[in-house]
Amino acid sequence: MKKMLCVVLCLMLAIGMFTVASAENVVVEAVPNEGQFEGQELSILVSADWMADRYDATIARFEETYGVTVDLQTLPADQYFDVLTSGLANGTCADVFWIQSNPVGAIESMIGDPENRCIDFTGADWQNVMPESRQSACISGGKLYGLQIWNNSPEYVMLYNKTLFDELGLAVPTTYAELKDVCAKIAEQGITPWFMAGADGWRHQLAFFQIGGVYEEATPGLYDALNNNTATFAGNEKMLEVLNQFKELSDLGYFGEDWIGTDSTNQSNEFADRTVAMTIENSGTIKQIKDDTGTTDEFGLFLCPLGDNTWYTTSPAGPTMFGYKGTEHEDLVRAWFQFVCTPESLQEILDNSPKYTNLHVNVDIEQHWLPEEEAFIATVPAEKMECCVLQNGTKYTNDYWMQFGQDMIEFVQGGIDANEVLTRMDGYRAEAAKNVGDPAWK
Amino acid sequence: MNKKKVYPQWFLILPLVLYIVFFLFPSLLGVFYSFTDWGRATPKNGLHFVGLKNYIDIFTSNKNYSAGILNTLKFTVVSNIVKIIPALFLAIILFEGIRGMGAYRTVFYLPSIIPFVIIGIIFTSVLNFKNGMLNGALEAIGLGALKQKWLSDLNVVWKSIYMVDAWRGIGYVMTIFMTGLSTIDKSYYEAAKVDGANFWQRLWHVTLPMMRGAIMINLVFGVTYGLKVFDIVYVLTNGGPGHATEVMTTYSFQLYGAGSYGLATAFNAILLLITMVAGILIVRGMSRKGAA
Numbered sequence: 001m002k003k004m005l006c007v008v009l010c011l012m013l014a015i016g017m018f019t020v021a022s023a024e025n026v027v028v029e030a031v032p033n034e035g036q037f038e039g040q041e042l043s044i045l046v047s048a049d050w051m052a053d054r055y056d057a058t059i060a061r062f063e064e065t066y067g068v069t070v071d072l073q074t075l076p077a078d079q080y081f082d083v084l085t086s087g088l089a090n091g092t093c094a095d096v097f098w099i100q101s102n103p104v105g106a107i108e109s110m111i112g113d114p115e116n117r118c119i120d121f122t123g124a125d126w127q128n129v130m131p132e133s134r135q136s137a138c139i140s141g142g143k144l145y146g147l148q149i150w151n152n153s154p155e156y157v158m159l160y161n162k163t164l165f166d167e168l169g170l171a172v173p174t175t176y177a178e179l180k181d182v183c184a185k186i187a188e189q190g191i192t193p194w195f196m197a198g199a200d201g202w203r204h205q206l207a208f209f210q211i212g213g214v215y216e217e218a219t220p221g222l223y224d225a226l227n228n229n230t231a232t233f234a235g236n237e238k239m240l241e242v243l244n245q246f247k248e249l250s251d252l253g254y255f256g257e258d259w260i261g262t263d264s265t266n267q268s269n270e271f272a273d274r275t276v277a278m279t280i281e282n283s284g285t286i287k288q289i290k291d292d293t294g295t296t297d298e299f300g301l302f303l304c305p306l307g308d309n310t311w312y313t314t315s316p317a318g319p320t321m322f323g324y325k326g327t328e329h330e331d332l333v334r335a336w337f338q339f340v341c342t343p344e345s346l347q348e349i350l351d352n353s354p355k356y357t358n359l360h361v362n363v364d365i366e367q368h369w370l371p372e373e374e375a376f377i378a379t380v381p382a383e384k385m386e387c388c389v390l391q392n393g394t395k396y397t398n399d400y401w402m403q404f405g406q407d408m409i410e411f412v413q414g415g416i417d418a419n420e421v422l423t424r425m426d427g428y429r430a431e432a433a434k435n436v437g438d439p440a441w442k
Numbered sequence: 443m444n445k446k447k448v449y450p451q452w453f454l455i456l457p458l459v460l461y462i463v464f465f466l467f468p469s470l471l472g473v474f475y476s477f478t479d480w481g482r483a484t485p486k487n488g489l490h491f492v493g494l495k496n497y498i499d500i501f502t503s504n505k506n507y508s509a510g511i512l513n514t515l516k517f518t519v520v521s522n523i524v525k526i527i528p529a530l531f532l533a534i535i536l537f538e539g540i541r542g543m544g545a546y547r548t549v550f551y552l553p554s555i556i557p558f559v560i561i562g563i564i565f566t567s568v569l570n571f572k573n574g575m576l577n578g579a580l581e582a583i584g585l586g587a588l589k590q591k592w593l594s595d596l597n598v599v600w601k602s603i604y605m606v607d608a609w610r611g612i613g614y615v616m617t618i619f620m621t622g623l624s625t626i627d628k629s630y631y632e633a634a635k636v637d638g639a640n641f642w643q644r645l646w647h648v649t650l651p652m653m654r655g656a657i658m659i660n661l662v663f664g665v666t667y668g669l670k671v672f673d674i675v676y677v678l679t680n681g682g683p684g685h686a687t688e689v690m691t692t693y694s695f696q697l698y699g700a701g702s703y704g705l706a707t708a709f710n711a712i713l714l715l716i717t718m719v720a721g722i723l724i725v726r727g728m729s730r731k732g733a734a
Binding site: 198201403 | 482594702
């Protein structure tokens with residue numbers, strides 16, 4: 001059932017790509033300013049990169065419009081969820097908080113008790129600003145709690161320096177063997193083949209999770225079985241194969257000399273300086289590299305070939321904003337959500353997002369799709385998009401993203417074997433299921 | 443005995459009440475919760491007594507929680523050694539009255555007032571393998587062979603943590619030692635010198651015995667700090683690479699974040715027990731020596 005839902009949502013997302021967002025143009029107006037919020041403070045708790053600089057102008061306008069101040073608390077990704085859950089548990093959460101939501105129970109498992117912790121926005125003017133596929137990640141128990149304003153670009157696929165590949169006479173790899181061969185040739189030039197920012201704590205897992213289609217293809221019905229607790233990660237041959245390939249690339253030095261201690265702060269420059277050739281990234285990063293560095297190199301996208309992957313898994317998930325029910329300024333929180341959804345704010349957010357080329361909204365704003373994105377999508381058959389990324393197609397998996405990343409590093413450094421990484425994920429998911437009283441785990 | 447000179451016992455009531463309400467009661471409550479399945483679903487499913495299950499899970503889990511306990515104990519021992527011994531010699535050197543003593547004292551003490559978050563930002567940058575200042579400096583002076591992956595190599599990462607922790611804590615420990623040194627009468631040293639005692643003999647037979655109080659304070663503070671260590675690990679490695687630098691508090695924090703509050707409080711209860719035992723042993727040991 002969850003898989004069916006996911007497939008339908010993925011199809012909706014795939015169909016939504018490059019279609020004109022204004023098919024259903026929803027126009028939301030800001031709450032009129034009658035001095036009702038004067039002097040109040042709105043606190044927002046968010047993980048790094050989810051708002052980044054793209055909301056700054058909108059926040060400034062919000063402050064100016066209503067005479068309020070916004071206390072933006074941005075935390076490093078590896079610390080965010082711990083701080084959020086502590087705040088929710090002890091009643092000290094910010095007025096507005098974010099989670100990485102999805103349609104398969106993220107709200108319940110990450111927030112715990114949405115009815116008592118989140119403001120119920122059911123019936124809000126802005127609900128239909130989000131396409132239905134996004135709304136599903138914002139609704140729990142029939143009530144609207146979240147707002148997901150996110151892009152619909154190709155997400156976390158392989159981004160590569162096309163000019164460099166052309167100069168070295170390299171073709172885009174489509175299998176793991178080809179990838180290894182390409183990496184060897186790039187490494188011979190003294191260039192790091194695959195930029196892997198392990199110190200970020202959340203990136204290296206993408207190579208394993210974003211190719212969920214290969215796992216489902218190798219074991220049909222896997223997602224449903226994982227959601228019903230009739231299958232485990234442990235012992236899954238395809239997953240073991242992918243983890244071992246990841247380790248092999250690391251052992252061969254193709255991620256760079258110290259990828260575990262490297263963060264992504266300098267990624268744009270590394271690409272522009274040609275010290276790296278590929279990475280897993282969002283398509284909008286192409287725009288960012290060019291904007292940041294002025295490089296004349298051309299970039300492209302291809303499917304991650306680990307596990308001989310041929311799937312472009314899509315994700316009806318993304319960072320989602322919620323209002324905290326314990327806030328002293330509920331009307332101000334509601335006004336903020338409304339304000340964000342006005343066409344002016346949405347355009348502002350997109351225009352201030354170097355990384356994103358579009359916003360997946362039912363509002364008539366000017367999108368900035370890249371030709372590279374169109375070229376990439378054209379290479380993937382529609383049926384190869386009918387699968388969710390593993391972390392958002394299976395329950396409780398995304399909740400333990402960071403721990404899985406730590407386990408992957410322990411595996412790469414030789415502390416545990418690949419199956420132990422998967423066994424631990426089963427343990428994490430069981431823990432989360434127990435914490436929310438999931439009957440499938442009883 | 444003149445009763446007027448003795449403080450009445452009711453003076454104790456207020457601090458005792460504060461201690462019971464804000465320390466003893468929450469601690470006992472935490473111990474109670476460690477025997478339950480307290481978790482994110484408790485408001486929905488209720489609280490259930492689970493006996494020793496949480497404790498058994500800690501010592502039998504495939505997540506190697508017991509390594510976190512061992513790491514905590516190792517950190518407690520090593521971090522105190524690398525702080526207390528250098529701090530003692532620094533205190534003695536500065537107390538001898540070298541030129542610019544005030545400036546040195548300030549410089550050594552300053553790191554201990556810098557927040558851990560700032561220290562984390564500074565040192566993750568300084569210790570970066572590729573672009574960090576430390577490796578850059580080593581390379582610049584022709585010692586490139588000593589370059590390390592300071593925060594990602596399993597053989598080096600703990601040393602980096604000890605180094606940063608010592609950088610931050612030595613000044614504080616040194617200040618307590620300097621206070622201790624200032625209480626030693628100069629005549630003891632003069633007498634020892636007259637008897638022909640060298641520096642090491644004066645240190646062993648005069649300085650250390652007379653500084654028992656300062657040493658005990660530093661040991662108690664250092665051991666309790668070491669057992670409770672969280673910040674320095676969290677900001678530098680967050681328990682990584684992998685789980686190599688996990689300590690009890692980082693595991694407890696993760697479990698709390700994951701909604702397994704009962705298991706997290708079991709960790710805290712173990713920590714409480716270890717801290718109490720260590721504290722009692724140190725104070726008793728030092729008191730006995732003092733009485734001898």
